[in-house]
Amino acid sequence: MTGDHHGNALEDADDRIVAGRAADGDVAAFAVLVRRYTPMMRAYTRRMLPGSSDVDDIVQDALVTAWQRLPELAEPAKVKSWLMRIVSRKAVDRIRSTRPQVDIDEIQHPLPIEATPPRIVETRAEVAALGAALRELPDAQRQCWVLRELGGLSYDEIAGELDVPASTVRGLLARARRDIIVRMEEWR
Structure with missing residues (x-):
């Protein structure tokens, strides 16, 4: 060999x-x-x-x-x-x-080649609105959301990272998602 x-x-x-x-x-x-x-x-x-x-x-x-x-x-x-x-x-x-602060506005989002200028502006505005919504969340909720939605970690993995019970992670994520949905309603 x-x-x-x-x-x-x-x-x-x-x-x-x-x-x-x-x-x-x-x-x-x-x-x-x-x-x-x-x-x-x-x-x-x-x-x-x-x-x-x-x-x-x-x-x-x-x-x-x-x-x-x-x-x-x-x-x-x-x-x-x-x-x-x-x-x-x-x-x-x-x-x-x-x-x-975790600033989602700083994340680079690749745009499809066929994206039109109005769609690009709309996407950037939506990302800015999500960033604003995330900044308004309490730290623990924002950390849970980022680890789950951007990091792809499981509830148990997030619990291990943040040193809290998985039930706390579920509650924090539920509140974070609810608040983000309310703040992002106009983008649905």
């Missing part, structure tokens, strides 16, 4: 195998995970901390933590959600330490 063939086989292997090998100290396997999931981790962190220059630092810190804690990963097949939880915690820690 040549080194090239081994690398390609590792690139094509499923997460369970790659994470299992990385947990055993295989640096090449960990490099595969880094290549596979860094873009998603960066995109998620950019959404959590729009306009921040700390995105790469947070992702790098999350990857260092992941490398150190890989032997603790109970289910190697779930390495993707495990990595996303780590980067989410790092992003939430940064939010807590700096306490900026």
